[in-house]
Amino acid sequence: MTAYHPSKVDRRSLRRYRLARIREQLRRRDYGGALLFDPPNIRHATDIANMQVWALHNKCRYVYVATEGPVILFDYGCARHLSDGDDLIAETRTAFPHTYFTNGPRHREYIGNWAAEIADLVRQHGGGNRRLAIDKLDPVAAHALERAGVEITDGEELMEWARCIKNADEVLAMKEAIAACEAGIAAMWQALKPGMTENALWSHLHATNIANGGEWIECRLLTSGERTNPWFQECSDRVIQKGDIVAFDTDLIGPNGYCADVSRTWVAGDVRPSNEQQRLYGIALDNLHHNLALVKAGLGLREFTEKSFPLPEEFVARRYSCIMHGVGLCDEYPFAVYPQDWRRWGFDGVLEPGMTICVEALIGAVGGKECVKLEQQVLVTETGYELLSHAPLGLRPEY
Known part of the structure; x- marks a missing residue:
């Protein structure tokens, strides 16, 4: 082979x-x-x-x-x-x-x-x-x-x-996929310049993934400026402007066929983020870190929902589809929803050692200009989690 x-x-x-x-x-x-x-x-x-x-x-x-x-x-x-x-x-x-x-x-x-x-x-x-x-x-x-x-x-x-339960070989295979993905993220950051299109920026992730033995990408979730709100628009020929939010979700099938599912949000151009951009980002970061701190083997999915970050009311209507989902060769079990969605979509279960999951944060308001999307991929352990995604966080990350 x-x-x-x-x-x-x-x-x-x-x-x-x-x-x-x-x-x-x-x-x-x-x-x-x-x-x-x-x-x-x-x-x-x-x-x-x-x-x-x-x-x-x-x-x-x-x-x-x-x-x-x-x-x-x-x-x-x-x-x-x-x-x-x-x-x-x-x-x-x-x-x-x-x-x-x-x-x-x-x-x-x-x-x-x-x-x-x-x-x-x-x-x-x-x-x-x-x-x-x-x-x-x-x-x-x-x-x-x-x-x-x-x-x-x-x-x-x-x-x-x-x-849903990975052994050491699978975790290593996933880490290699994430490494290819994060090389692509770094290439996007280096390429990001006002005046380029969303499609042109997104192409750097694809090219780097393939060059490093990756396979394909499931979605085209990269948007800029007002196209970030509402979320779930795919990238286009919109020209990125100086000072725009640029947000993306990789959904990348990398080397070994494993998924690297990482989200980051940046500000385009050599410019200080606006006060509103910093506010949205700060809340998204609090959301992400609050929910990551809950992760450990034995945590029930219902308990995860109940203890999850309490979204301020202005962001509830534009909340993401989940607070956490499993990941392997693609998105998979388990899945945990926001408290507002429990009655319709929620189900119980337990996080187990060896599960690999993605913890999500999406902050944007109805009538707001932009959204911030963050996501980390982790391995569930007996005492907490091992962080698998290491691309720098920040509206203007340091590489």
Whole structure:
């Protein structure tokens, strides 16, 4: 197998740990196996990457993991060689790309052939257990499997729990991804000049990530000036002005396929931040540090919500979607909401050692000019947390 970058990660150990986590969850739920389509889940199970973004919307790859039996990767037709040398994959087969795009009016025929092959694997390797966990499946394929005698169960829950506890190999892999991301952040800061567009600034993060062995970026969340408020606009050809707030959220899939999810807010140009910019930033920093101080193993998600930073009323309407979320090969379990959202969206759970999470802060008011976005990525420990993201904080950071 070819790596995209120099790495200190023991990939053999990494693969064995991640596969063992999947099988632990399969046994706990009494499932005979799993069939995984989501690219991060395929990556978790096999460590084999292939056209990750394309595969998000084209069902061209999947992997069968028997609870007590083989791992069989179904890859894009002419890409079976990508798994050569993988010590955990017993066999690689050509996938049935069951989409109308590839199958046209023969779609249902091909879906039947696909279902028959999967059902045969369940009979051979399930030990009589026909319960198969599947993470993502369209209705036509689900009905075909059911007609073939397979009982479909929840693979998304299975994989969220399989992925949420990292060992030392995964943490090292994540640190390498964050290092590539933060090199990109530094490149953006060095490039930031009034008169450039948001897109031009954002391109430095992409270029640096790819140059360092990174893979792709999930979002385009960089905005400036009044486009920062409300949040969740993607970057554009707006020209950044001197004195503008520039805020971004990396959402970057870096080396090893791990996510580096870091947010910073700057002021463009050699200018003193305004009093309002400093006020917003100070509240965001207080928010971030208050919630980080809560983090430790054993903290309940409801307790996290209840003890979280009390947002001043002027910022409640523009609050972020969560105060914390898990992170691994992408955003994942756990997830904690603001108190205002508990009744509708909240659920309880417990932070555990080995979870990696991102703590969020977004401060902006309805009718206000700008928003400030900050976010840190950390490893949960028995006594607190280990900070994983180290890009300097500050409206005008020191590099």
